[in-house]
Amino acid sequence: MKLAVLYHSETGNTERVAEIVxxxxxxxxxxxxxxxxxxxxxxxxxxxxxxVIFGTPTYLANFSWQTKKWFDTEMDYDLSGKLGAVFATENYLGGGADMALLTMIGHMLVRGMVIYSGGAAEGKPYTHYGAVCIQDGDEDQQERAEIFGERVASKALELFA
Incomplete structure (x- = not known):
């Protein structure tokens, strides 16, 4: 089964977290x-x-305009029925990543995706909306991002295999 991790990254932080996921x-x-x-x-x-897992940097409690433009203009990709998940990077704690993730989730729902985060159902570490890292993450945040990727992949196999 294939799982795509799509991201936008300006500084390399989001790209690094995408690789960890x-x-x-x-x-x-x-x-x-x-x-x-x-x-x-x-x-x-x-x-x-x-x-498909989407990753974005956080700007002013929102996801990047490049990612927004992608959702608004890339209609060639049929995302309906695919399992979707999100992660974000931010420069500091409280940088608005939760709002950015929720906004991105809204776009994914409009495109017909089935959204999954792992939530609290999988136990600790909890992932309410998606994985979040400060810049490219400290050791604990990187471990949570890796676990997040594993959980999304496991759920995709459960649903589609």
Missing amino acids: AQGANEVDNVEAKTMGIEELDDEFVEEAEA
Whole structure:
């Protein structure tokens, strides 16, 4: 099963966290996770993916305008029915990542995605909306991002395998 991790990154922080999320997803048997910047997508891989995780930096408690533009203009990708999840990076604690994630989730719902975060159902570490890292994350945040990727991949297998 394929899982795409799509992200926008200005400084490299979000790209680094995307790689950590994909690393966690790739730990699940029968999952092939691949990271891609939204500017350079592997169209075939995204179309074939059963799950898509979106990552964004946080600006003014919102996701990046580049990611917003992607959602607004890239209608070539049929995301309906795919499992969707989100993660964000921010420069400091309280930087608005929760709001950015919720806004992005709204766009994913409009595109027909089935949203999953792991929530509290999987136990600690809890992931209410999606993984969040300060910049590229400290050791604990990176571990949570990896676990998040693993949980999303496991849920995708449960739903689609």
